[in-house]
Amino acid sequence: MHSSSLRRSSNLLKNLIGRTMTSQASSSVPxxxxxxxxxxxxxxxxxxxxxxxxxxxxxxxxxxxxxxxxxxxxxxxxxxxxxxxxxxxxxxxxxxxxxxxxxxxxxxxxxxxxxxxxxxxxxxx
The missing domain is CATH 3.60.110.10 (Carbon-nitrogen hydrolase)
Incomplete structure (x- = not known):
């Protein structure tokens, strides 16, 4: 894999993890x-x-x-x-x-x- 592809994949993963954590944190009832x-x-x-x-x-x-x-x-x-x-x-x-x-x-x-x-x-x- 090229380094630019790795960076894109890494950024996509960070973005998805961030969304999941934000979604869980904003839930009023765990x-x-x-x-x-x-x-x-x-x-x-x-x-x-x-x-x-x-x-x-x-x-x-x-x-x-x-x-x-x-x-x-x-x-x-x-x-x-x-x-x-x-x-x-x-x-x-x-x-x-x-x-x-x-x-x-x-x-x-x-x-x-x-x-x-x-x-x-x-x-x-």
Missing amino acids: RRIAVAQMRSTNDKQHNLDQVKTIVEKAKSQNASVVFFPECCDYVGSSREETLKLSEPLTGETVGEYRKLAKDTNVWLSLGGVHEAIPDDASKIY
Whole structure:
């Protein structure tokens, strides 16, 4: 690369960074992300209630995204129970998480949910 091209690229990058920093500094309410820790059980409703409480608290502190741990939907006490409780992604449990995200206007990153496979009841993803 020629030195004039490098200077132009460097100036463009400085300009973009400056705009981003100015834009963030002029925002009246800083946005945050939240990272949640919870104790999942085999009770889906109890886990959903925990998630709702965490999301409400995070939102009250201006969080726009909340990251949840793996198995936040449930932890089965055995492989059989885990398979029995699993649902397709179009099921009621994920639907409740979608509704929560929509109602609170907070993005939810579910660290992993148990997805039932319609063609093979012995597997989950």
